Amino acid sequence: EIVLTQSPGTLSLSPGERATLSCRASQSVSSNSLTWYQQKPGQAPRLLIYAASSRATGIPDRFSGSGSGTDFTLTISGLEPEDFAVYYCQQYDNSPPQYTFGQGTNLEIK
Amino acid sequence: QVQLVQSGAEVKKPGASVKVSCKASGYIFTTYFVHWVRQAPGQGLEYMGIINPSDDRTSYAQRFQGRVTMTRDTSTSTVYMELSGLRSEDTAVYYCAREAPATFHFDFWGQGTLVTVSS
Numbered sequence: 001e002i003v004l005t006q007s008p009g010t011l012s013l014s015p016g017e018r019a020t021l022s023c024r025a026s027q028s029v030s031s032n033s034l035t036w037y038q039q040k041p042g043q044a045p046r047l048l049i050y051a052a053s054s055r056a057t058g059i060p061d062r063f064s065g066s067g068s069g070t071d072f073t074l075t076i077s078g079l080e081p082e083d084f085a086v087y088y089c090q091q092y093d094n095s096p097p098q099y100t101f102g103q104g105t106n107l108e109i110k
Numbered sequence: 111q112v113q114l115v116q117s118g119a120e121v122k123k124p125g126a127s128v129k130v131s132c133k134a135s136g137y138i139f140t141t142y143f144v145h146w147v148r149q150a151p152g153q154g155l156e157y158m159g160i161i162n163p164s165d166d167r168t169s170y171a172q173r174f175q176g177r178v179t180m181t182r183d184t185s186t187s188t189v190y191m192e193l194s195g196l197r198s199e200d201t202a203v204y205y206c207a208r209e210a211p212a213t214f215h216f217d218f219w220g221q222g223t224l225v226t227v228s229s
Contacts, residue, residue, distance in 0.1 A: 032214060033214035035216075037155075037216075044205055044219035044221060045155065045205075045207075045216075045219055046219075047217050050215035051214075051215075056215075057217075090155075090215070092214040096172070097169055098157060098171050098172070099145070099214075100157060101147075101155040101157065102154075103154045104154045104155075
């Protein structure tokens with residue numbers, strides 16, 4: 001089973017700053033199956049980035065995804081107040097077929 | 111617009127079963143997979159399994175096999191997730207989410223259903 005490890009666990013930044021969130025896989029992951037979600041308290045997760053680097057519909061261009069193999073990054077350039085939330089990466093593995101999530105990065109206001 | 115509307119909160123005793131529903135609207139029900147994901151209080155997301163509403167095929171995460179059953183009713187565009195043998199560790203918010211086949215991401219999520227297991 002592929003394990004996703006996100007770092008840091010908590011990231012404290014100020015509005016306007018740049019956030020860099022990491023997701024590292026225990027084995028190589030297909031870029032097509034690497035996804036990022038945002039979750040705010042009391043809400044369901046929201047799709048941000050799919051296929052490692054494609055923004056979902058309606059997601060501002062300050063959100064970008066990159067990476068391949070075992071190392072993936074979510075970058076938020078110019079943090080807005082509404083960006084402070086928990087971010088999860090997710091991947092699909094077909095042997096056996098299942099999805100796994102990272103443990104999350106809590107992006108908090110400094 | 112696309113909506114996944116889940117049933118309301120449940121309180122169950124240990125050993126009981128719970129059945130959560132997820133009613134889809136705003137798209138053709140049989141053209142998207144539906145997944146279930148849960149989140150214990152203050153914890154991360156945990157994947158449970160998938161159902162293909164088109165052919166009723168399912169696949170469950172290994173740790174839930176034998177305890178979870180996912181079904182669908184095409185006449186009402188509703189997917190169900192039943193979890194049996196409940197224990198306190200099953201207390202969580204349960205989400206349904208849809209996936210366009212073979213895209214590997216969940217583009218719409220239900221609002222979540224809190225299941226509390228307590229004696």
